[in-house]
Amino acid sequence: NAGVxxxxxxxxxxxxxSMTLLCAQDMNHEYMYWYRQDPGMGLRLIHYSVGEGTxxxxxxxxxxxxSRLKKQNFLLGLESAAPSQTSVYFxxxxxxxxxxxxxxxxxxxxxLTVT
Amino acid sequence: AQSVTxxxxxxSVSEGTxxxxxCNYSSSYSPSLFWYVQHPNKGLQLLLKYxxxxxxxxxxxxxxxxxxxxxxxxxxxxxSAHMSDAAEYFCVVSDQYNNNxxxxxxxxxLTVKP
Numbered sequence: 001n002a003g004v005x006x007x008x009x010x011x012x013x014x015x016x017x018s019m020t021l022l023c024a025q026d027m028n029h030e031y032m033y034w035y036r037q038d039p040g041m042g043l044r045l046i047h048y049s050v051g052e053g054t055x056x057x058x059x060x061x062x063x064x065x066x067s068r069l070k071k072q073n074f075l076l077g078l079e080s081a082a083p084s085q086t087s088v089y090f091x092x093x094x095x096x097x098x099x100x101x102x103x104x105x106x107x108x109x110x111x112l113t114v115t
Numbered sequence: 116a117q118s119v120t121x122x123x124x125x126x127s128v129s130e131g132t133x134x135x136x137x138c139n140y141s142s143s144y145s146p147s148l149f150w151y152v153q154h155p156n157k158g159l160q161l162l163l164k165y166x167x168x169x170x171x172x173x174x175x176x177x178x179x180x181x182x183x184x185x186x187x188x189x190x191x192x193x194x195s196a197h198m199s200d201a202a203e204y205f206c207v208v209s210d211q212y213n214n215n216x217x218x219x220x221x222x223x224x225l226t227v228k229p
């Protein structure tokens with residue numbers, strides 16, 4: 001099991017450029033998440049998906065779009081990058097929710113710099 | 116809305132001495148609480164979780180945490196620090212019935228001196 005993988009690991013963009021971050025999981029998890037991590041702020045949820053073909057906004061969705069065309073993949077897009085989007089991006093996944101709570105499994109992160 | 120406050124941004128201990136990382140939470144519902152660890156340039160790894168069973172929760176690598184409802188706290192402890200424990204630690208709260216709203220604390224950086 002590779003768990004949760006993210007592509008690319010590093011990227012530098014110029015302001016206004018676009019890019020897509022790819023997250024893949026091989027655990028057959030229903031739920032997937034995109035977070036950003038900024039110094040002194042912990043992780044904040046950007047968007048999430050509760051299943052193939054469905055997405056929803058999190059705490060800080062502005063400037064990002066997502067798609068979940070396949071259960072195992074969750075894509076995060078930046079249409080017009082801004083310096084404020086310089087951050088480390090983490091993808092996570094978890095199985096379906098029933099009674100109780102299941103932990104999220106995290107990818108290794110993508111470090112994005114926007115100049 | 117729920118939230119988490121990690122009371123120390125940085126904790127420094129000597130190897131072999133106890134570790135205490137403090138976390139207070141706020142939640143309108145029955146909370147689920149987690150501690151995650153992040154080593155440099157790595158993703159987050161679950162240390163332990165509380166989900167309304169035993170209030171004293173044991174995790175990996177000798178860590179444990181105690182849920183205290185009256186104090187709204189979930190402090191992380193370890194009896195004896197090891198050099199490999201040096202990392203960033205995150206306390207996380209979520210509603211048991213809506214885990215799509217996990218709230219992370221700002222993190223505590225643990226330094227272990229030889």
